Amino acid sequence: MKKNLIRLAVFLLCAVLALSLFLPDGAKPFSLLLPRISPLLSFAGALGARRFAGCLCLFGVPLLLLAFFKQRWFCWHLCPMGFAAEMAGKLNKRGMGRIRRVPTLNKALALLVAGSAVAGYPLLLWLDPLCIFNGFFAAFRKPFLWTSCATAAGFVLILIVSVAVPNIWCHRLCPLGGLQELLGMPWKRFKSRKNAQKTASGNTPPSPLDTRASRRLFLGILGSGVAGAGARAALGGGGESSVLRPPGAVKRSFNALCARCGNCMRACPYGLLVPDLGKSGIDGLCTPVVAFRHLDPYQEQYCFQDCKACTEVCPTGALVPLTVEQKHKKPVGIAVVDQGKCVAWAEKQYCVVCQEYCPYQAVVEVERNGVMCPEIDAAKCRGCGACESACPADPIAIIVTPCPGGSGK
Amino acid sequence: MELQRREFIKAAVAAGTAPALAATGGKQATVVVVHGKDLAKMLNLGVAKLGGWGTFIHKGDKVAIKPNVAWYSTPAQGGNTAPELVRECVLQAEKAGAEKIDIPENPCSPEKKAFPQSGVQDALKGTKARLFRPSARDGYREVTVPKGKICKTAEVPNEILDADCVINMPVAKHHSGATLSLSMKNWMGSISNTTRRGWHRNGLHQCIADFSTFLKPKLVVIDASRIMLDHGPQGPGTLAYPNEVILSTDPVAADAYAATLFKLKPFDVGYIKLGHEMGIGCGDLSKIDIVRIEA
Numbered sequence: 001m002k003k004n005l006i007r008l009a010v011f012l013l014c015a016v017l018a019l020s021l022f023l024p025d026g027a028k029p030f031s032l033l034l035p036r037i038s039p040l041l042s043f044a045g046a047l048g049a050r051r052f053a054g055c056l057c058l059f060g061v062p063l064l065l066l067a068f069f070k071q072r073w074f075c076w077h078l079c080p081m082g083f084a085a086e087m088a089g090k091l092n093k094r095g096m097g098r099i100r101r102v103p104t105l106n107k108a109l110a111l112l113v114a115g116s117a118v119a120g121y122p123l124l125l126w127l128d129p130l131c132i133f134n135g136f137f138a139a140f141r142k143p144f145l146w147t148s149c150a151t152a153a154g155f156v157l158i159l160i161v162s163v164a165v166p167n168i169w170c171h172r173l174c175p176l177g178g179l180q181e182l183l184g185m186p187w188k189r190f191k192s193r194k195n196a197q198k199t200a201s202g203n204t205p206p207s208p209l210d211t212r213a214s215r216r217l218f219l220g221i222l223g224s225g226v227a228g229a230g231a232r233a234a235l236g237g238g239g240e241s242s243v244l245r246p247p248g249a250v251k252r253s254f255n256a257l258c259a260r261c262g263n264c265m266r267a268c269p270y271g272l273l274v275p276d277l278g279k280s281g282i283d284g285l286c287t288p289v290v291a292f293r294h295l296d297p298y299q300e301q302y303c304f305q306d307c308k309a310c311t312e313v314c315p316t317g318a319l320v321p322l323t324v325e326q327k328h329k330k331p332v333g334i335a336v337v338d339q340g341k342c343v344a345w346a347e348k349q350y351c352v353v354c355q356e357y358c359p360y361q362a363v364v365e366v367e368r369n370g371v372m373c374p375e376i377d378a379a380k381c382r383g384c385g386a387c388e389s390a391c392p393a394d395p396i397a398i399i400v401t402p403c404p405g406g407s408g409k
Numbered sequence: 410m411e412l413q414r415r416e417f418i419k420a421a422v423a424a425g426t427a428p429a430l431a432a433t434g435g436k437q438a439t440v441v442v443v444h445g446k447d448l449a450k451m452l453n454l455g456v457a458k459l460g461g462w463g464t465f466i467h468k469g470d471k472v473a474i475k476p477n478v479a480w481y482s483t484p485a486q487g488g489n490t491a492p493e494l495v496r497e498c499v500l501q502a503e504k505a506g507a508e509k510i511d512i513p514e515n516p517c518s519p520e521k522k523a524f525p526q527s528g529v530q531d532a533l534k535g536t537k538a539r540l541f542r543p544s545a546r547d548g549y550r551e552v553t554v555p556k557g558k559i560c561k562t563a564e565v566p567n568e569i570l571d572a573d574c575v576i577n578m579p580v581a582k583h584h585s586g587a588t589l590s591l592s593m594k595n596w597m598g599s600i601s602n603t604t605r606r607g608w609h610r611n612g613l614h615q616c617i618a619d620f621s622t623f624l625k626p627k628l629v630v631i632d633a634s635r636i637m638l639d640h641g642p643q644g645p646g647t648l649a650y651p652n653e654v655i656l657s658t659d660p661v662a663a664d665a666y667a668a669t670l671f672k673l674k675p676f677d678v679g680y681i682k683l684g685h686e687m688g689i690g691c692g693d694l695s696k697i698d699i700v701r702i703e704a
Contacts, residue, residue: 270519298545298602304519306481343610350613350679355585356642357517359481365585372585390517392606 007083014080018137034080035261035315038130039064040110040176044117045125045316048257049250059315064183071184075170075177081129081158082170082177088159089166098165099172106171106178111220113175116228118221121235121256123228125316126286127175131261132158138262141271150275150286151262182217231256235283243280244290244383244402246273247303247330248311248319255284257318264288264310264319270301272385273310290332292385292400302386303332305359328360333383333400335362335376341397344373354387354398363387374398436698437691438662443654445704448634449497454704455656456501456628465627466574468506473513473572474498475626476529477580477590478540479598480643481518484528487635488644490580492532494632494654498576499538507574510538513548513566513599517643543567549601556687557619559612564601565624577626577660581633581667583641587613588678589671590642591664592629593621614679621660621680621689629663631655633670661690662697669694 014034035041042060046052066074075082089095109124116123126132136155139148158169170177232253246264250257265273265288275286288310292302311322322330335354339345344352348371355363355374362380365372374387383400391398441458443451456462466472476495482488495512502510512533516523520542524530533540543549549564569575579595586609587594594617597605608616633653640646651670657663661684665675675692676682685692 269521299542300517300602301519304481304522306522347610349610350586351609352585353609359518359643361640392609394610 003077007077010078011080011083014133015137018134019140033059035128035131035134035259035263036060037063038128038176038315039067040113040179041125041128041131041259041261041315044113044122045257045259045318047114047117048120048122048125048253049317050120051250051317051320063180067180067183069184069187071188072177072180074180075174079129079170079176081133081155082174084133084155085158085162085169086167088162089168092163092166095164095166099167102165102168102172104172106174107182108178108220109173109175110178110182111217112224112227114179115221115224116231116256119225119228119232121228121232121253123224123231123256124175125256126154126258126260127173128259129158129169129174129176131259131315135260135262138265141266145271145274147274147277148262148265150277151260151265153286154260185213231283235281242402243276243284244333244400246288246290246310246319247308247327247332247382248314248322250318250320254318255280255287257316258287259316259318260286261315263313263315267309267313269307269309270304272301272303290385290400292388300357300386300389302357302389303382303384305382305384328382331382331403332385333402334378334381335383335385335387335398335400337374337376338397338399339373341393341395342374343393343397344368344371345397351392353390353392357386357390359384359386435696437693437696438659439657439698439700440659440662440666441656441700441702442666443656443702443704444652446652447704448491448493448632448654451654451704452494452497452630452656453501454702455630455654458700458702459628459656459658462501462505465576466502466505466507469508470502470506470573471509471511471568471571472502472507472574472576473511473566473569474502474538474576474578475569475595475599476512476514476578477595477598478512478514478523478527478529479516479518481522481526482644483526485635486645487580487582487637487648488642489523489527489529490578490632491634492528494630494634495529495578496532496536498578498630499533499536502574503537510536511568511572512538512540513543513568514540515542515566515599515601517598543599543601545601552623554619554623556622558615560604560608560616560619562604563620563623564604566599569599569624574628575624575626576628576630578630579632580636581631581655581670582637582644583639583646583671585641587617587680589664589668589673591667591678591681592626592631592660593617593664593680593684596620596624614683617680618683618687618689621684622687626660627658629655629657629660631663631667633667636670638671659690661685661692665692665694665697666699 036059039060042057046057132154135151139152273288274291276289306324308322308327311319343349360380362377364375385400387398441455443455445451476490478489480488543566577592579592582590584590633651635648635650637646664681668675681692
């Protein structure tokens with residue numbers, strides 16, 4: 001009972017932290033901690049992105065060490081997702097036995113994530129429970145959008161599955177749990193062997209079980225490495241050029257590296273980031289894309305030149321932290337003027353509001369029929385969307401489109 | 410007693426000087442141009458020439474000031490009205506007994522960035538003035554513009570509509586769409602986004618002039634301490650330093666004089682010409698009495 005009280009307290013604390021993007025700026029760094037302490041996210045992310053600069057993956061070390069000596073102690077005492085799933089399972093007393101018919105997949109899933117991360121394309125990174133927990137809170141944002149609820153689906157799904165088959169998540173599926181079991185194996189074996197030596201002296205030959213397990217482990221890593229490399233070749237490619245990514249987005253393998261935790265979407269002070277619902281491919285579902293315009297017809301919203309909030313909150317390295325100077329050089333996309341819709345080009349109106357709003361002076365005025373008309377200087381445009389959000393034409397005559405080579409330069 | 414007497418003298422002087430100024434030599438408007446470095450002092454000298462603060466603000470008045478705080482631009486970059494000028498105006502309004510001082514501004518850059526960067530937010534600390542973005546839901550009221558040719562209705566912040574004294578306090582700068590951003594153009598920074606989008610679509614200069622037939626400020630103060638010559642209205646652009654504050658009760662006349670600082674003729678700017686033609690004020694420099702003061 002006391003243990004459950006502590007778990008409840010931790011659950012609530014995590015929930016408050018996950019929501020803390022609503023708190024003042026000073027409290028925001030704490031909200032990043034939750035997904036970041038998962039070694040699955042931090043190490044697979046760093047491995048997959050091939051980026052260890054900043055040593056962000058070190059946040060995962062404490063849990064890694066804990067797992068080495070204590071196996072799944074974290075799961076049974078602290079994990080907020082595990083607590084919620086277990087409590088959901090308790091609702092269904094009659095379903096308690098069902099789990100016996102489900103095979104244990106958690107270690108295999110952990111191997112798949114790790115192996116494919118080595119190959120540069122971490123698969124199923126979004127199955128991390130801390131990330132799923134965090135994603136639930138991404139739905140609570142201003143302005144509220146139905147699409148932003150997509151990142152909350154994982155949490156709800158786990159609860160539903162847990163009611164149907166109690167304990168299935170923690171005991172059978174959770175890759176973070178599987179990772180901890182794998183990490184704890186050597187120490188556990190070492191201890192049990194020492195105990196065995198104490199009782200029956202003399203050398204015990206390695207049991208056939210040991211060799212079989214390590215062979216399976218080896219094959220598992222090899223297989224998932226191949227799977228990751230294959231997926232990377234098939235899907236990772238160059239930057240996808242069909243969507244607008246946040247400014248810090250890595251060009252390669254973004255869909256794999258993004259864990260769908262929703263941090264960036266909540267961090268954006270202008271509410272510009274929304275989960276993608278299919279434009280970036282089936283493997284890009286729920287990844288963040290930039291959506292300008294019409295959030296609030298009374299207020300222009302664009303990717304403000306000196307803001308870098310989204311780049312600072314990514315737990316995996318799918319978004320690289322940027323300085324303001326670096327951000328000024330990273331295009332989200334590029335603005336394109338439709339001269340047929342533009343009130344200056346088509347109707348000889350004194351407008352060029354796009355030029356007014358452009359913080360990068362990328363809109364060049366050219367005189368036509370005595371009226372100034374806008375053209376885009378591609379070298380200066382960063383696709384911030386100031387022009388698009390302010391364009392008075394109906395329909396809008398200036399639209400940010402993905403850069404030919406994808407977001408980022 | 411002392412106070413009352415002073416007020417009486419002020420009012421008497423104001424009543425005496427204002428018509429006297431306007432009447433000189435068949436002139437139709439007066440523009441006071443104060444040259445110097447100390448903006449607060451310059452403002453007070455200029456206002457004194459126009460009759461003193463007492464002419465414009467009375468005890469218990471609701472005052473609305475419209476500086477330009479639209480952009481993420483530092484005071485040195487000249488995208489917004491100088492904070493010293495706004496502060497001094499607020500302090501004088503307080504001294505004159507203003508009950509409420511509102512500065513409703515609908516900036517182009519996000520207000521959380523523009524207001525602090527402009528220096529105006531900090532300059533207002535310790536005063537009772539309130540700088541804010543009107544709420545999209547109930548911050549504006551739709552008004553009709555009876556003399557408007559194109560702009561027939563507009564959404565205007567409540568505080569401007571309800572004020573006893575409205576002071577227009579723009580910064581003079583280049584403007585890509587409207588040639589120059591001066592006092593009449595400055596109202597675009599307070600009206601709602603939907604209204605101003607319509608203006609851009611349907612004849613910007615006429616709409617600017619139309620709106621000035623409706624909204625008549627008691628006092629116009631143009632900050633020309635530094636003026637942006639290109640890349641306006643946001644900047645950063647090339648700056649010139651006339652070191653002037655331009656004051657008038659006639660927005661067209663004030664704008665007409667300010668245009669000369671950019672080496673333009675007043676009627677090169679569409680809305681000044683239209684404003685003159687529509688009789689909003691006098692844009693003909695030969696009929697404007699320009700009073701120069703050195704601070």
